[in-house]
Amino acid sequence: MRLDKYLAETAQCTRSEAKTLLQKGRVTVNGAVCKKGDTQLKDSDTVAVDGQPLAYQQFVYLMLNKPEGVVSASTDKRDTTVVDLIGDAYPRRELFPAGRLDKTSTGFVLLTDDGGFAHEILAPKRHVSKTYTVVIDTPLTEEMRKGFAEGVTLADGTALSPAEVSALSEDGLVVRVVLKQGVYHQIKRMFGVFDAGVNALHREVIGPVALDDALVPGQWRELTAEEVNALRAAAKPKN
Numbered sequence: 001m002r003l004d005k006y007l008a009e010t011a012q013c014t015r016s017e018a019k020t021l022l023q024k025g026r027v028t029v030n031g032a033v034c035k036k037g038d039t040q041l042k043d044s045d046t047v048a049v050d051g052q053p054l055a056y057q058q059f060v061y062l063m064l065n066k067p068e069g070v071v072s073a074s075t076d077k078r079d080t081t082v083v084d085l086i087g088d089a090y091p092r093r094e095l096f097p098a099g100r101l102d103k104t105s106t107g108f109v110l111l112t113d114d115g116g117f118a119h120e121i122l123a124p125k126r127h128v129s130k131t132y133t134v135v136i137d138t139p140l141t142e143e144m145r146k147g148f149a150e151g152v153t154l155a156d157g158t159a160l161s162p163a164e165v166s167a168l169s170e171d172g173l174v175v176r177v178v179l180k181q182g183v184y185h186q187i188k189r190m191f192g193v194f195d196a197g198v199n200a201l202h203r204e205v206i207g208p209v210a211l212d213d214a215l216v217p218g219q220w221r222e223l224t225a226e227e228v229n230a231l232r233a234a235a236k237p238k239n
Contacts, residue, residue: 001056003029004037006047008092010054026050059114060093061228062086063209066109067217072100082109085218098122099130099182099206107132107203108211111220117228120235121207127180128234131205134187137197139172140165144194148177152190158183160190207234 007018007027015037021027022035028048029039041047047054064082066072071079074096083095090113098110098118112118121128148165164178177187188198204211208230212221223231 001041002037003027003034003039003041003047006041006056007037007049007054010047010056011049012089012091014091021049059117060090060095060112061114061117061223062095062111062220063212063215063223063227064109064111064220065211065215065217066101066106068104068106070218071103072097072109079103082111086111086220101203102185102188102201105201105203106217107201108206109203110206110223117232121231122182123235124181126235126237128207128231129178129180129205130182130203130207132177132179132187133168133202133204134175134177134191134198135200136173136175136191137199138195140167140175141172141194144191144196147194148190152193154183154189154193160186163190207231 004015004018004022007013007021008015011018011021013021019037022037025033025035026049027034028051029041030046031048064085066082066085069080070085071081073081074083074094075081082097086095093113095111095113096118098112099122101107101109110118110121120126145165148163151162152160154160160183161179161181163180164176166176168174168176179186183189187201191198209223209227215221
């Protein structure tokens with residue numbers, strides 16, 4: 001990789017900012033000042049800015065607590081997107097949401113620039129589960145629970161995979177739903193089959209990774225290596 005590209009990706013700066021760092025002699029390669037942006041780096045090379053070593057990160061994996069009113073997209077002409085919430089923290093990255101939440105829904109959205117990873121965790125045959133806390137407008141019934149477990153057939157004839165639903169509140173209006181597939185407006189449409197409406201929906205967990213309780217709506221953090229590995233393991237093809 002070229003040195004200027006490496007700087008842009010690891011120091012999170014633009015190419016012009018990387019050029020300035022180089023021109024000012026603030027960049028070293030293996031301890032020696034290097035001012036040539038087209039220098040080709042080897043895997044064993046150590047690059048530092050102002051004496052601080054940089055670590056190359058091939059891909060970015062972020063956990064975001066999506067607020068209501070934000071759309072799950074990379075760009076949108078009218079609304080704030082989940083990528084907008086990241087701001088300019090990763091200026092050289094083409095981040096996108098790996099899976100979507102409705103505009104009115106909240107909770108765990110995974111952002112990345114790793115297309116292969118996103119495909120792994122979203123592929124229907126991989127069955128990576130998603131867990132939601134849902135507020136419905138009519139109490140949970142045994143008919144709903146049994147229907148979810150057997151696989152709901154939507155109004156348009158779409159037959160869905162089995163899912164789990166259980167009550168979280170005594171009145172049965174707050175429930176937990178666990179899905180292993182992703183269909184447009186799936187949870188709302190599933191409850192609609194039973195003439196129940198959804199007042200609120202919050203994604204809590206993707207696979208084995210739970211939304212960090214420390215993240216308030218709109219906040220985000222990088223996934224740990226352990227969390228990324230756990231998601232990869234969950235997405236491995238099932239025998």
